[in-house]
Amino acid sequence: MLFHAPLPDLVLLYSTSNAMSLHIFLPCILALVSLPHLNSLKAIEIELNTSITTGSNSTWKSPSGDFEFGFYTLPSGLFLVGIWYGRILERTLVWYRSPSVEPNSQIQFTSAGQLVVAYPNGTIAHTIYSGGNGGAATSAHMQDDGNFVMKDSNLRPVWESFNSPANTILPGQTLQNTQIIYSKGKGDSDYSLGNHMLQMQRDGNLLLKASQWSDPAYWYTSTLTPNVSLVFNATTALMFLVSGTRNIYSLNKNTPIPVKGYYHRATIDESGNFNQYAYHKRNGTSWRRVWRAVDDPCRVNAVCGVYGLCTSPDNEAIKCECIPGYIPLDHKDVSKGCHPPVVINNYCEEINFKLLVFEDTDFQFDSNFFHITNVDLESCKKAVMDDCNIVAATYDASTSTCAKKRLPLLNARNSSSSKGQIALLKVPNNVGPWISKIPKKKSFNVRIFLKAMLAVTATLAGFFGALAVYHHPFTRRLTRRKRNIESRQDEKDHEDDDLVLSNWVLRCIVSRKLEVVVRHDLEVLNNFKRFEEMALVGLWCVHPNPALRPSMKQVVQMLDGTVEVEVPPLVYDRMMANQGL
Template identity: 30%
Template sequence: MLILLPISTVAQSNGNITVGDSLTAAANSSSWLSPSGEFAFGFRPHNDRDFFLLSIWFAKIPDKTIVWYANGDKPAPGGSKVALTADRGLVLTDPRGQQLWSSQTIIGTVASGVMTDAGNFVLEDREFNKAWESFNSPTDTLLPTQNLERGGVLSSRQSETNFSKGRFQLRLQQDGNLVLNTINLPTDYANAPYYASGTTSSDDTNPSSPGRELVFNESGYMFILRENDQRFPLKQGQQVESSSDFYFRATLNFDGVFTQYSHPKAPNSNRSWSSHWSQPENICVSSLVEAGIGVCGYNSICGLKEDQRPMCQCPPGYSLLDPDDRYGSCKPDFIQGCEEDRLGRPGEDLYTWVDLTNTDWPTSDYVLLTPYTEDRCRQSCLEDCMCAVAIFRLGDTCWKKKLPLSNGRVDSNLNGGKALIKIRKNNSTLPVPDPRFDQAPELKKKNQDTLILIGSVLLGGSVF
């Protein structure tokens, strides 16, 4: 986990960076500035100042917002060095000389490097041809004049302060379609998109003109440029301020929302980054993952904040599996299982209900009952040791759901539908059999059932 703290660095730049120049990771270490001083390349510190992130950031605003980073998954210990080499470009090594990262894909021989006023770090040969540039290796952010071609990808970070690879992607596919999707970490398996531009060759409005590249122009407008040079705006009616007075960036946030922001350039401004538009409009409803985690973790509920960013909450009777990850999975704070129900008190005395309106976990059903009344829906779930939640909607339809619950969301389109959450009244554990009596088979069966249940809750289960 890589967590950053603000830093006050002494920045330096003597024009172009030449082969052999280097920076060392340390508190208040130097950085390479763009000519205007608006962007810096160098090291940002880890929270205990023993590890660092090689990155590019806005240098003139107070929060020094990072727009590119090299080693999110491999933080560099203090004393690490980045050097400009002729054959490998930028090379990051730890104090023992072990390589942590390099710019790779070098075309020709590098003669110099420059941090541009556009926020692009460029390596050039002796003829000033580009050998490598950070704009062609984006992380989670695009800047004006930085375009994304077919096959290009933005990857989210894991949290606001953890720059390890996250589970959201923005991709311009080879068919010209711009999509947002989740991946099943630690693999790159892409789930179904929760946003798609529709700019493919099968698009009815432009059947022969798929998207060629995602353009973020110097004025701050973002659109997909089709092969016939027509523009497809990512958001209709985009309104942006003057690029001479404001900085712009477009970031795939750690929670999966792709947002364009602006920030005043004036040093005396008290404004921070302001959102202009976001995609999708409601990620909680748009995302539906069949085989993996959704926007929020298992057993969690996704709700939309005013800024169109998601907020994840555990339902009553549940708490975060990792208290430090509020977007992670939730676990029940009680014991639920068929063996526990059989050995406990019978019937309704075991459980109570918490009702949530316009809430659903749409991919966790295992039984559909219709026509059915709400009372019969509750009773059926109470009598079913596999049932964790029942959804009652449409006046006569009951869906029974089992753990783990996935793709939880609040959705006003459910028109008052209820999530009936079954919570055990008494959270006491089962009595342990007296070892003097021959109850080993019963105890073994109980332990196996409990382990199977816990494994299902924590790791996931089948979707019916």
């Protein structure tokens, strides 16, 4: 019974009884008391030909048991490969690899030194480490800092989970230059790539942005210094931007003490905010946020999707709803965005529209069409109603400024940061002559127009009633030409892009090489500017978000030149990065 007492009590007991006995027996007592702890700290080596099966409760633990590597059970009944805290009831993931797999799947550390996830039938679901350029691994360890490390026969690390982060970084971890962590998908079982990302840019600027839009960042550090990394200091649990040996920027100033008495993590959450949390190791019951990048959660871009309105009365939870006059793309999840119930072809007939006014609301987004200065609210209202190209504006009484908004409306919010702003929205009075069916196509130099549409996508060609054109010899010529061009491109081009014409055209536009699409067609090259405009129109028409595809009336206006055509907000940032552009 004596050895179950705390060590100070043992010392007191022996000190009061016999100093000589204490001198003789204390080393033995310390050894006995420390023995279990020393055993638990012994490195646990994972050998070749070791596996974990879903549902077996088998995991690869760190020496202290603070972290475990294995299959994480999802509410859907599927399993996700991940790393989580092993000593707290709330199994919080700090690293994971999608996609999730079915029961009886396995994590296998193969005899060839690979780390793979296999389906029950033995086929590979996905490979975590292939043993390629780094060489075959001969051992692996789950470390006490949360890093899973694989080593070769010379004990050289060949793969680390810290170098392939998911949505979380831990003390001791570094987000290197050009590295990105993504938020997870929304919902307890969705661990696909989410809608937001934290990026350590090459120019030294750390930023948060919506990953599916080409809009500016909604939070950034403005640290334009070469060779910068984000370091989560293990000693202080503070996060710094470091250039060389210099701390050039501190993200947070305070953290709970003593630092070693808490678990710490920093995570980009589903709603796009970057937060640091702490959990008391001895008597903690939940994670406590100690820092966040964005104080108003509604300032996160695209948090409620296109035509969605974000509200947050407490600056904590957010609520998404559709802007009046729009309906959800998914009624089960309004945060996915909204769309107009009908096609509106004319915003000029004032008799068919009314103007809604929203206090303390802002249609924020770097999509200002035009600023009108030194005006009052009534003048701003009139400017909105008289403008055929817009449906909304924000009036700032403090600066007497009326900011007209482009479509789409992406970041409408009613929250602490929109106090004093007045949002104006043009909505139809009722169903009337402003609703029309898609009109028949008009002629605009049909030959060049069809070439542009075909180059963008065969789907768009079908949309314009060009099924006959699809079987025309020109179509087959253009397809062959594209493949011949791509066969001469660098090896970085993906073979799958042969089947996705719109991605190819978008890549050519962004890299300013659109002429390769039609470089053997003198007729088009002689009117190349027109072809470029038509290609942009085509990209708008096949936008992955149906709500952003223009109506036929808007297409006609684009082709007429009455509406300026820009590169649409496609998901080309990530695509370009993946393809080396």
